[in-house]
Amino acid sequence: MRADTELESQIAHWRGYIQRHRAIAAADVDEMEDHLREQIADLSRSGLADDEAFLVAVKRMGNVDAISREFAREHSDRLWKQLVLASENTADGPAQPSRELLVVLALGLSAGIAVRVGFALLGDELSFGRNAAFLVFPFPAAYFAWKRRLRWWHWALLMVPAAVLAVAVNTYPFGEDFSTNPDTEVLAALHTPIVLWLLVGVAYVGGRWRSHSRRMDFIRFTGEFVVYLTLLMLGGGALMMLTAGAFDAIGVDLEDFVSMWALPILVPLAVLVAAWLVEAKQNVIENIAPVLTRVFTPLTIIMLLALLVAFSAAGSVIGVDRNLLIMMDLILILVLGLLLYAISARDPLAPPAAFDWLQLVLVFSALAVDALMLIAMLMRIAEFGYSPNKVAALGMNLVLLVNLVWSAWLVLGFVRQRRPFGDVERWQTRYIPIYGVWAAFVVLALPPLFGFV
Structure with missing residues (x-):
């Protein structure tokens, strides 16, 4: 049982490394993992131990030899170095097509325009706050759905719960005859992005949410996404402050332009660009x-x-x-x-x-x-x-x-x-849906329980 757990940890680690590398298309990773498992099974039937079968199977994966050698260099304390670096001098994998960046920029600008239009149409801040996540959510979800080639039922898995949330937060009678700023409305606005982000995770993992390795990939992606987005926001904020200061020095006030146009468009664009940067994986x-x-x-x-x-x-x-x-x-x-x-x-x-x-x-x-x-x-x-x-x-x-x-x-x-450490990983990946369930409860059930106040 312990050997099986260690083998699964090795495969999950290999798969995560391969999937996060820019040289390998996400749609090909499933086929590669299936091929790796077949190789391991064949070698195990030939009498090799699981760890030996894993290492030999990785060596036989000819279409990822370059990445395997990079992996071996990072983990040179293992047999990866002896088994994989035997054939030296790698060739870099094919670069991602430039059209992916164009798709990301188009989706990002579309998200920004959606937010700007929504801000103009919804009027008050609470109504916009309830719907801001819905205005951005379809675009990163569409990016990963396009990149992972999701099928129609995966799209339904994404859109049906999102639509239910959208209908609920926009039809609930928040604050009627009670107050102008009900607590339940603010709570719904704060917890809706959590549910929607987990739905983006369904697109990110290609619909295979039951896979432990895929969920760990999404956790890793989320952490790296936060790092990239923070850097983009800090850099963009500093650039806007310098630009506004320069224009202010010559008597031109950009405050309205920044608040009404630049921020509503550039922030959603930064979300898409950050997601793309994690995918592009510049190492x-x-x-x-x-x-x-x-x-x-x-x-x-x-x-x-x-x-x-x-x-x-x-x-x-x-x-x-x-x-x-x-x-x-x-x-x-x-x-x-x-x-x-x-x-x-x-x-x-x-x-x-x-x-x-x-x-x-x-x-x-x-x-x-x-x-x-x-x-x-x-x-x-x-x-x-x-x-x-x-x-x-x-x-x-x-x-x-x-x-x-x-x-x-x-x-x-x-x-x-x-x-093994794999037990710690699996516990965290299995617990992810609990956060979504609780957030959905706060959005859907808590407001009627407290009379929408």
């Missing part, structure tokens, strides 16, 4: 991901421990400021993202190291913060009663608590060398 991020996780993990641990001290010094958990609870919720979400990104960036075949113990400290620190948050929320609910915001926050913390508890157990087992 820089392969080195950035481990560096980012190693820099921010210890810093995050220090922050969590400091928050625990501050939280303890606050006295009664009932009197804890509401804004502190909100900020700590956001910090927990950030910690979860960092944990997922670290898991996706890690070599699943490498033995436990010092950084894995640091990850364990991160998980336990987050678990302690989450437990204190839950105690504070339950006591506030007992003291002041229920509200939509409290229920949404309580549910989110319970979802995070389950993930963190089992993650701590699995990481502890790994660092003690009692279970």
